[in-house]
Amino acid sequence: MGSAVLVIDVQQGLCEGPGAAFDCAGTIERINRITVGARHAAVPVVFVQHESGPGYLEHGTRAWQLADALVVEPRDHRVPKTTPDAFHRTALHELLQRLGVAELVVCGMHSEFCVDTSVRRALALGYPVRLVADAHTSAGNAVLSAPQVIAHHNATLANIASFGPRATPVRADELRFAAA
Structure with a gap:
């Protein structure tokens, strides 16, 4: 049994405009490196795509599309949520x-x-998670800057032990896939 890469909600509407996530270009570049390495090792890549109602990530709109800079291959999987x-x-x-x-x-x-x-649900379902510490991002909020949100989640998710499987933060340049 092997690994899979789960790319969550890297959609155009979250990458542009005043609410754009922090360092979208850098985050997407790291995600692309990860998915290229995964495909080379025959590790499945799954793109999860959020869809909401009118005005926010509405199915079929430009905002709903996967981000322009994201590299997606025909053999990759897509899951709507x-x-x-x-x-x-x-x-x-x-x-x-x-x-x-x-x-x-x-x-x-x-x-x-x-x-x-x-990530929490994956742990509850029994999946250990390698959380790519520098390949998830946020727009921040009124209390925490985006880098603070990212650092907080890297630390918090790594400290959850009650599910059994653990989340382990790893930097994109340290991530390796064993060939399937």
Whole structure:
């Protein structure tokens, strides 16, 4: 049983405008390096795409599309979702089981919402997670800057032990995939 890369909500609407996430270009560049390495090692890549109602990531709109700079291959998988949890009311868990996935490598947007919720759910479902510490991002909020949100989630998710499996932060340049 192997790994899969889970790329959460790297969508155009989260990368542009006044609410754009921090360091989108750098984050996407690191995600692209990760997915290229994964594909080279025959590790599945899964893009999770949030869809909401009118005005925010509405299905089919430019904002809903995967980010322009993101490298997506035809063999990659896509999973639509409507909540912060990439597993809730989606086919993600079934897809991962069918692919024989036992561990997840997680990156994407936003650290404090969909990344956090999906990592916690993955742990609850029994998946150890390698959280790519410099390949998830946030727009920040009124209390914490985006870098503070990212650092907070790297530390917090790594300290959750109650599920059994753990989340381990790893930098993109330290991430390695064993050939399948």
